[in-house]
Each structure stands twice: as structure tokens, then as C-alpha cells.
Amino acid sequence: MKLDEIYDRYGERMYHYLALRLGSAQDAEDVLQETFCRLARYSWRWSRARDPRAFFFRVLRNESNRFLRHRINRRAGDAKSFEAADRPGPFVDAPHETSAALLSKGLAQLPDEQKEVIILKVYQEFTFKEIGAICGLSINTIASRYRYGIERLRSWREGKL
Amino acid sequence: VNEDKEKEIEILLKSVQPEPVPPALREKVLRAARQSRIENRAMTPRLWRWASCCALVLAVVLGLDAFLSGKQMKHFQSYLGGVPLLQAEPDMSLPELAKDLDEPADSRFFVQARKQLAAQKKIRGEPAGSSLAEISQEVY
Numbered sequence: 001m002k003l004d005e006i007y008d009r010y011g012e013r014m015y016h017y018l019a020l021r022l023g024s025a026q027d028a029e030d031v032l033q034e035t036f037c038r039l040a041r042y043s044w045r046w047s048r049a050r051d052p053r054a055f056f057f058r059v060l061r062n063e064s065n066r067f068l069r070h071r072i073n074r075r076a077g078d079a080k081s082f083e084a085a086d087r088p089g090p091f092v093d094a095p096h097e098t099s100a101a102l103l104s105k106g107l108a109q110l111p112d113e114q115k116e117v118i119i120l121k122v123y124q125e126f127t128f129k130e131i132g133a134i135c136g137l138s139i140n141t142i143a144s145r146y147r148y149g150i151e152r153l154r155s156w157r158e159g160k161l
Numbered sequence: 162v163n164e165d166k167e168k169e170i171e172i173l174l175k176s177v178q179p180e181p182v183p184p185a186l187r188e189k190v191l192r193a194a195r196q197s198r199i200e201n202r203a204m205t206p207r208l209w210r211w212a213s214c215c216a217l218v219l220a221v222v223l224g225l226d227a228f229l230s231g232k233q234m235k236h237f238q239s240y241l242g243g244v245p246l247l248q249a250e251p252d253m254s255l256p257e258l259a260k261d262l263d264e265p266a267d268s269r270f271f272v273q274a275r276k277q278l279a280a281q282k283k284i285r286g287e288p289a290g291s292s293l294a295e296i297s298q299e300v301y
């Protein structure tokens with residue numbers, strides 16, 4: 001599979017994952033570019049992957065984790081270290097305007113591990129097993145993170161938080 | 162009830178559409194990836210040129226060596242009237258060879274010691290002959 005093919009198949013989904021997880025379109029573009037650079041450098045690895053989609057998302061996840069670590073280090077000591085959490089995220093208006101806007105804000109404020117699982121499950125339509133493979137965690141851990149995240153969003157929506 | 166609410170949240174989340182991908186992003190990302198691949202290649206064109214030159218030089222050296230060896234062999238054969246040179250093969254085992262190598266030195270040592278003893282005995286007025294055991298006893 002060539003890089004162009006990978007982008008055409010998964011590029012859009014990868015970008016959405018990053019935009020939702022990082023809360024910034026600009027950061028998503030940067031991390032996506034870095035991910036493709038990494039894939040280009042290590043093409044012999046992904047050419048042997050059994051499940052390319054999960055493999056690419058694993059690489060993407062590692063790259064976004066690296067970016068987040070770098071961002072946290074850069075802003076260490078800064079009171080605005082979680083500025084991204086205050087942002088509503090790169091969404092467009094949806095039919096359920098109020099609820100959707102509220103949820104998008106709530107999603108941005110979730111702990112990263114819960115947010116990540118929800119993004120992979122809801123938007124990327126991965127199974128718990130696949131998410132477990134991507135994150136290197138057990139299915140039970142992934143499932144509980146997902147449920148905690150959904151529960152938080154529900155509470156957020158109902159104004160309990 | 163909880164499951165229904167979970168489903169409702171999922172549906173609401175799905176209704177939140179992320180921003181579309183910027184159209185220029187594809188070219189930007191792929192261009193950067195190709196550039197990265199070129200920059201990080203294990204063998205750059207310059208390295209390829211170096212490797213080719215080294216391989217060529219090595220082949221020339223090996224070829225010349227074989228050619229010159231053959232020529233030298235013919236030269237030596239000409240001294241022997243065209244009889245092919247035989248490969249020298251050791252007809253003794255290594256311990257035997259080592260023994261042969263040690264012996265001359267030991268022999269020289271004992272000859273010298275024998276001469277010294279004979280001279281001393283001559284001074285003392287004793288008979289000059291002395292056995293190996295006597296020499297060893299005197300020396301050690």
C-alpha cells in the first residue's frame with residue numbers, strides 16, 4: 001500500500017480523531033503530518049501489518065501522545081496548561097444544537113484516556129477489542145473507560161457535574 | 162434505563178460532526194512524508210556511489226591478485242622444467258613438530274654444559290666423560 005492510498009483510505013478519519021482528541025485543527029494537521037512522515041520512514045513495518053487500520057491508528061495514537069507530552073512539558077508551570085480543555089473543539093453545528101454543543105464541550109473536558117476511547121468507539125467505529133489492541137490495554141479496561149466516559153457525559157448533560 | 166441513556170449519548174455524539182479536512186492538507190502531508198523518506202533513506206545517492214566504487218576497487222584487487230598468483234606460479238614452474246609445484250603438507254603432527262623445534266635448543270644447551278663440565282673436571286684432574294644425568298644434576 002502506498003502513502004497516497006493510506007491517506008485516501010484513512011486520512012480523513014485520522015484527522016478527525018486528532019482534531020477531537022487534541023481540540024485544535026492546527027495541532028491535528030501537525031500531528032497528522034508527523035505521523036505520515038513516520039509511516040514513510042518505516043514503510044517496511046506497516047507493509048507487514050495484519051490489520052493496517054488498527055496499526056495506523058496505533059502509530060497515530062503514539063504520535064499524538066508524544067505531542068501531548070511535549071505540550072504539557074512546554075506549558076509546565078503555566079496555569080493555562082489545560083487550555084485545550086476549555087475549548088469546545090473543532091465541531092460544526094449539528095441538528096441537536098444545544099445538546100450537541102454541550103456534549104462536545106463535555107467531551108473536550110473528559111480525562112484523556114476516556115475521551116480517547118469514546119472517540120475511537122463512537123467516531124471511528126472500532127470494537128473494544130480493536131481499541132484494546134491500539135491502546136495496548138485489556139478489553140475490560142477499555143470497556144470500563146468507555147462507560148465511565150459516557151456516564152460523565154450524561155451527568156454533564158444533565159447538569160450534575 | 163442506563164443503556165438507553167448510553168445509546169442516546171452515543172447518538173448525540175455521532176450527530177456532532179467534526180470539521181471537514183482542509184483540502185490542501187492531503188498534498189501538504191504527502192509532500193512532507195515523501196521528503197522525510199528521501200532525507201532518512203539508509204542509502205543516500207552519495208553513499209550508493211561510494212559503495213559502488215568500493216565494490217569495484219575490491220573486485221579489481223581480487224582479480225589482480227589471482228592473475229599475479231597464476232603468473233608467479235608459472236614462473237616458478239619454469240624453474241622446475243614445467244613440473245607443477247606441490248603444496249607443502251606437514252607430515253608430522255603439531256606436538257612432534259614442537260618437539261623438533263625444541264630439541265636443537267636443548268641440544269645446544271647440553272653440549273655447552275658438557276663442555277663446561279669437561280673443562281672443570283680437567284682442572285680438577287677427573288676423567289672428562291659425563292652422562293646426561295650427571296650434567297642435569299650439575300646444572301639443576
